[in-house]
Amino acid sequence: MAEHVILVVGPMGAGKTTAISALSDIDTIRTEAVNTERDVVDKATTTVALDYGEIELSPNEKIRLYGVPGQKRFDFMWSILKQRAVGMIVLVKNDAEDPVGDLVAFFDEFREIHERGGVVVGITHSDLAPRPTTYEYQQIVAERYPSALAPVFTVDPRSRDQLVVMLSVLAANVDSRAMFLAR
Template sequence: MRSERARHNKIIFSGTVGAGKSTAIAALSDIPPVCTEAVASDETAALKKTTTVAMDYGLLNLPDGEKVMLYGTPGQERFSFMWEILSEGGIGLVLLINNANVDPLKDLENYLAAFKKFIASTAVTIGVTHMDRAQEPGLDAYRKKLAELGHDPLPAVFRADARNREDVATLVKALLYTLNPGLVDA
């Protein structure tokens, strides 16, 4: 029998400010998420009223009794010290990129660089959010950028609405299938 600790899996959600990390965790979590929101006091205030300053936490219960812990990082670079702390013990990264940002492909590049060591030992799945507000760049541009950055095989890239439980579940499933291609859909 596996220990209780071994039956818990930890997935990290990271990405740009306003990409929907807190929202995605809330959409997927089977418990009310724990959030560390504070009033935005810098340039983030132009985008939204509050922002994550430490982490978000949610929990997904799987049918077989296993649990998936969902940890969201702050998006602001000034809180980047939390990225490594929260990634400790993680099995993979769901990276959310706000397509309505000025240069979302540069955002993708920056976050992949920041999480390079973590991704090298785990896996990454990419969700492109806010495509309803900005349709370009399209998903093919993200795949092209990933290829230019040397990702082989390419990580899964999906259009995602962080408010939609099914969209977020698809990102998590893609990550889990990348980690273990033999998984059977539960």
């Protein structure tokens, strides 16, 4: 069976832990701890190391999903997973202070993944903040990362169906690129 490592990245509160548990066929592994930054995002707990889940997208394709915490002080985790990942889901919290800045920060941080593999953007919390629109994000990505084929979705991380669509597009893009690079 083909196996792909996909990272789920994004700022605190974007919906990474929610998305991985909604998607995963197995009980997810979580490492929540008391949130010491309630002034930044008011959640009781936050992910200190990572989330892990697995999904069989098709009978011959297994995806290993790693949720990577948004706080900069856990940077060392990112570099290990970065090397193994073929693609990433960037979740952007639309009601954050600077969601476009968040997208740019994660695209910059994980540049090597979208340069060699695939990326999709999932805009969350758009029920609470309708703007920026997907069109605005598409423009930013096209301007700043012209070599990234990066579809932008509005997604609610509590909806498995929406996530599966987004993940399937990512997996197909990863496979297409791998085939192209192998020629």
